Amino acid sequence: MNRHISPRDYEAWYETPRGAWMGAVEAEKLIRLGGIGVATRVLDAGCGTGWFSRRFAATGARVTGVDRDPVMLAYAHRLGGEVEYLETDMRALPLPDKSVDVVTAVTSLCFVADEARALAEMTRVARRHVVLGLLHRHSLLYLRKCGRGAYTGARWHARVDVERLAARLPGVRDVEVETLLFWPGEPRLGRALEAVPGLRYFGGFMAVKITL
Secondary structure, eight states, X not given: OOTTSOHHHHHHHTXXXXXXHHHHHHHHHHHHHHTOOTTOEEEEETXXXXXXXXXXXXXXXXXXXXXXXXXXXXXXXXXXXXXXXXXXXXXXXXXXXXXXXXXXXXXXXXXXXXXXXXXXXXXHHEEEEEEEEEEBSSSHHHHHHTTSGGGTTOOOBOHHHHHHHHHTSTTOOEEEEEEEOOOOSOHHXXXXXXXXXXXXXXXXXXXXXXXX
16 A cells, blocks of 8 residues: 555544445455465464454354554554454565465555565465465556555556466466456446446456465
């Protein structure tokens, strides 16, 4: 997430009609892709205030959220939830190899300077999957939001970028890419457009599952 946004503002966005809808759709997709559920060991890299960490934990998963920002983590602690938080950099995770089932990173990788190093660390500690939420460059969201507000400084990805990153990683067996949330505006129209088959290739949110 963008570190120029306060924890309170970040959480408040998910309380808006648009934020609540988009967050729920994104979380549901990532949970399905990662097979996150009861007793799954999940590491949420770049967790920020823990909004997604708490959704993963609500499935019965055992979740650890990691972030390098103590202010974000302090806010996450105050919000509660069955999540353990650890202050650390996702480019140097203090965990043994293959120590968790699934590593998630929800748009946090978009703000890391050395994304290849961070992704290598995620694949090192994951046993089954690395599941990413990325910003999709070929989307209406990119046209409307690139370089603005919460998206200032973000890296936007295309499918080919994901494939190139994954090709550099050892032990990758498969890469699955989906996009969703085509319409970056109000949720009523957005829900209707999600049902249009051709638009699913141009969603603003890119959900990626890397199978190890």
